[in-house]
Amino acid sequence: MQLKNDLILRAARGEATERTPVWLMRQAGRILPEYRAVRNRLSGFKELVETPELAAEVTIQPVDILGVDAAIIFSDILVMPEAMGLTYEMVEKRGPYFPQTISTARDLEALHVVEGDELSYVYDAIRLTKKELNGRVPLIGFAGAPWTLLAYMVEGSGSKTFSKARRFLYQQPETAHKLLDMIAQSTIVYLKKQIEAGADMIQLFDSWAGILNPVHYAQFSLPYIEKIASQLSGVPVTVFAKDAWFALKDMQDVSCRTVGLDWNVDPEEARKLLPNKTLQGNLDPCVLYASPETIRKETATMLDRFGNHPHIANLGHGVYPDTDPDHVKVFIEAVKSHKK
Ligand code: 1CP
Numbered sequence: 456m457q458l459k460n461d462l463i464l465r466a467a468r469g470e471a472t473e474r475t476p477v478w479l480m481r482q483a484g485r486i487l488p489e490y491r492a493v494r495n496r497l498s499g500f501k502e503l504v505e506t507p508e509l510a511a512e513v514t515i516q517p518v519d520i521l522g523v524d525a526a527i528i529f530s531d532i533l534v535m536p537e538a539m540g541l542t543y544e545m546v547e548k549r550g551p552y553f554p555q556t557i558s559t560a561r562d563l564e565a566l567h568v569v570e571g572d573e574l575s576y577v578y579d580a581i582r583l584t585k586k587e588l589n590g591r592v593p594l595i596g597f598a599g600a601p602w603t604l605l606a607y608m609v610e611g612s613g614s615k616t617f618s619k620a621r622r623f624l625y626q627q628p629e630t631a632h633k634l635l636d637m638i639a640q641s642t643i644v645y646l647k648k649q650i651e652a653g654a655d656m657i658q659l660f661d662s663w664a665g666i667l668n669p670v671h672y673a674q675f676s677l678p679y680i681e682k683i684a685s686q687l688s689g690v691p692v693t694v695f696a697k698d699a700w701f702a703l704k705d706m707q708d709v710s711c712r713t714v715g716l717d718w719n720v721d722p723e724e725a726r727k728l729l730p731n732k733t734l735q736g737n738l739d740p741c742v743l744y745a746s747p748e749t750i751r752k753e754t755a756t757m758l759d760r761f762g763n764h765p766h767i768a769n770l771g772h773g774v775y776p777d778t779d780p781d782h783v784k785v786f787i788e789a790v791k792s793h794k795k
Contacts, residue, residue: 456590463525464593464655467691467712467733469765475758476524477790478595479783480695480715481773482517483529486780489516500545504530510580511587518592521780522787525593525656528584528649530577532599532660536608538573539641540566543607556611558623560630569641571648578652585653596654598646600661600696601638601683602676605631617666624667624675631675639679643686650690658693658715659683665698672702677709685710693735697772704728718771722760733765738786740770743778747785754789763795 458464462476484490490513494503503509510529518526533543533551544552557563584594599607606620607613614620624631646657659680667676676696684692695715696702706714707729716725716736725734742753758768768790774783 456585458590458593458655460524460592463767464691466765466767467656467693469712469731469733474795475761475766475768475790475793477768477787478523478525478527479517479521479770479774479786480527482521482523482783483514483527485776486774486778486783487516487520488780489513489520499547500531504534505576507576507579507583510576511584514580514584514594515587518588521783522791523592525595526584526588527595527597527658528577528581528654530580530597532597532604532662533607534574534577535569535598535638535641535645536604538569538645539637541608550613551607553608553611557605557608557634560627560633563630563634563637566634566637568637569644571644574645574648577645578648581649581652581654593655594653595656595658596646596649596652597658597660598642598649598683600659600664600676600694601635601642601679602667602672603661603663604638605634605675606663606666608634617663620663621666621671624671635675635679639682642683646683646687650687654690656691656693657687658695659711661694661696661699664696664702665700667699669701672699673705677702677705681709691733693767695735707731713767715769716771720771722757722764726761726764733767734761735767735769737769737771740772740775740778743770743774743782743786745782747782750782750785751789754786755793758790758793 462472466472466476514526514529546552606617609620609623691712693713694711697717713733713735718737718739738757
């Protein structure tokens with residue numbers, strides 16, 4: 456299937472593009488009333504994730520409604536722990552919850568490295584979405600980075616500090632490495648199958664990168680990201696490690712094409728540290744609460760700071776749930792009409 460709009464793929468490969476491509480992290484489930492309408496008909500989040508027809512529908516909504524240059528498959532990073540044997544629940548208005556957690560080496564006995572079919576509902580959703588997109592824009596597949604998934608598997612839910620998960624690294628480093636390796640192996644299988652099903656691009660979310668100290672990040676996160684990224688071929692890979700400004704320079708050596716930046720990173724600094732990578736980001740999601748005039752001004756300033764460096768415009772993290780979709784459209788239009 457020939458893509459009608461492949462701007463984001465060309466930017467990811469470092470090629471010059473006529474304009475900067477744009478999409479938003481978490482574009483497919485947080486802000487659109489059209490999403491809420493689908494979601495409210497269902498028993499819960501998991502029904503949506505596990506029903507390919509519905510997942511495809513909400514994946515495509517932001518393409519139709521917001522005009523983004525890529526779709527991201529509607530799923531969650533937590534489907535992976537579940538496929539390995541640790542079930543999650545999604546509690547309304549509170550977030551994920553794991554009835555069982557990992558706290559000792561023995562707990563790993565209940566887990567297995569996935570063979571792939573555990574997550575066939577994701578590949579079915581990708582195949583269906585590709586068909587329905589009919590080449591309009593590329594489709595991004597994704598997974599959580601091993602450290603971020605371990606954090607949820609040990610902690611059992613979201614947390615401000617993830618102190619149980621960090622404590623685990625100090626008290627049981629060998630078990631942590633064993634678990635990280637199981638997650639990495641599972642993720643390689645999973646992402647290869649996403650690519651086979653039609654994902655045009657892959658993003659790894661290391662959402663809790665920034666709570667590790669630099670030494671732990673180099674020991675417990677980066678090697679597993681590299682292990683995954685180096686095994687994926689044929690499509691460009693993006694690594695988004697939130698708040699890991701201290702590891703930016705190390706990303707130069709990771710086998711990915713694009714590095715995602717949060718809004719704490721100075722684009723000009725990132726350009727110097729990562730001369731051979733495409734950069735993605737990094738507008739503060741709170742800019743979208745401002746007036747249209749301010750959104751246009753801030754977006755132009757951000758784009759100018761990336762200059763001629765290969766760039767994919769995005770926010771510095773997921774769009775916040777109470778953002779006005781009309782303000783998101785102002786951001787997208789501002790990127791599209793910007794003169795390089
Ligand atoms: O039904 C609902 O509306 C529940 C809210 C929701 C949604 C829409 C959750 C619960 N997950 C999702 C979908 C989701 N999650 C997508 C799909 C598409 C999209 O929204 O565009 C993606 C890419 C994710 C990825 C994800 N899930 C991350 C990484 C990205 C990031 O924001 O840092 C993380 C950390 C999660 C865990 C998760 N899932 C849901 C919540 C509330 C959370 C965060 C919990 C916490 O704060 O620890």
